[in-house]
Amino acid sequence: MYIHSFGRFVGHPVEDIKYYKQDVSQYTQLHFRRANRFVLLSLAGACRCVHGRGIGKDTGVYLTTENGNLGDTEAVLDQIFHQHQFPMPYNFINTMSNTASFYVAQSLELFGRNLTLSSKQFSFERGLELLRSDQLCGAVKEALIGGVDEAYFSGQQFATKFERNADTIDMVEGSCWLLIKDREEGALGRVAAIETFANMSQVLSWMKARAFQGPVQAGFGLLMSAPEKQAIIVALPHSSPFDYISDYGYYDSATACGVTAFLERYQGNCLVHVNKDFLGQFVVLVIEQR
């Protein structure tokens, strides 16, 4: 899986939806009158990724997200349960989480595979696994894959989920995408490995047995503890920590943000990203950049 370009749209939420519509209008002539925040957020990242590039009509779209259209879903629940009204049709349609991946495909005229996928903390990594499977069976030669999530609505929501104080984290929204092809020519780098492990000792054994290309940046998911991070740094020779969450803030599919930030900053380096979920499982993602 060769990475040919990337696009990143990350920041604090802006209340006025026109901000997003204006941003997206730089890249597409389609008008998204009824589009919601999540749809526009998805478009903002995906359009940046392919801006100025020709991509094939059979390009696949893999949108990974943990929460999808939370805002519209809440609005529809309010319409039904508190206003006792039918939902507005476009509010209802926007509750379907794949509405955003559809609009990405429609705006870029892409007729290939189209998926919306979640896997808790590993959504982006699992999306890459599905793309790898599609490339292997020849179903996809070229694909856009993104990690998109709205910002947490409140510190309480974050604290409930992560059982940690929200004050320590800058909560942002994000939409970060990669254009991945099966062709090496012209690539910025490649996805060298995606591996799942049941515990830290398996992670460390795997790292010790593997050679990594060039200086290594070690990135970490939010649930990685300080001792776990330290053990990884020790296990990786010539590595230095890459704390993209401190630099850009946190949203639920933030691994995608880490990868795009790495691609922007560290030519010739290798990213080893270690993520962890609430069940104590680990996923290691290795990106090698030219």
Added chain:
Amino acid sequence: MKDKVHIRGKAAHCALGDDIDAIVTAMREQRVSLSDMPLTLINMDYSRPYFRLSASSAGASTDMETRFYDVLYRVIEKAIRDAGLSSQETERMAIFFGSTSIDIPIYEEHYRNAQHVLSQSASGYGNIASEITKRFHTGAASYTFTTACTSSANAFLYAAAMISQGFIERALVVGYDLFSHIGFCGFEALKLITAPPYRPFDKNRQGIIMGEGCGAVVLDKAGGSPDDFYFLGGANACDTHSVTTHDPQGAAIAKVMRAALMQAGVDAQAIEAVKAHATGSYHNDLTECNGLKQVFGSQIPPVTGLKPFIGHTVGACGVIEMILFSEAIKAGFIPPTLGYEIHDEELAVAPLTQALAIKTGTFLLNYFGFGGNCVSLVIANQKSFGNP
């Protein structure tokens, strides 16, 4: 595809019951059980039909969260038992979950007395698959597909592909959608729900009738019994015509059917019968029939739709309809499309009006959904292809 992937175990719970043999018998006897759902929550004095899980089998608890997981876990337990998995085999089983409503039915109960529940406490789309992982002590990965009405069909497609490629040993594929007010009121707001009878492909069809259900299959390289079905190939593609309807000419749908046949390595002529998506909406049926004519020409194999038996179970229909279709064939028949009476010249496709006697073969299953999502799957049983 490198290796065949078998449906080693299965279980389903739908409006026809929660026992596979009883469900097949109900289809053979063409029995249905349709409920009325009032719209009092939104101050309307009328009802709409809905295929509910039968009360006796739907879990006794009145607490929504308990009932939600009771139904889910019972179906999964049965599927694992049917597959005859050892605890070691279960540990190495990945989870592929597909749903439209995910856990919204649980949150909806809280909205009766509160606001902003979702934005204060949403645990994310991947939560149910994570709960399944915990409950059944599976150590492999989990994937949650949310592609509207194709959700669990996509889950099946990717599980089978990843087993075949050797990335995972086996998979539990679950399609699950319980009644949700968002879905029910949303489809009614779009004027898509019809009064009975439910009659896909009929000239007088007027829309869909929704249903709830849960289906689970265990996929494995090893089959359970000689007549178990196996996956031959499948495809997914996006029709960018509109977020709610596909291109009525059926070009995208034809493309995905052809891609599935190619992936399966079979010609259109090898297909014994088609399980159509057949929602009963004017546009969906027109589009699907136009696609079928492009793929099969004048030699369209027998076609049937199963939604008149159990309703449109949205994201769950991928797995549930596959189980009902394949188990009916194992029992010797393909059920007719209930409710179909008057031929529609515009469709020019007549579905089965009587059960078709058949025990083996290669079959095409279609699933389409909002967001332009199209999935076709090709399955067969061993007798038709010799021993794998």
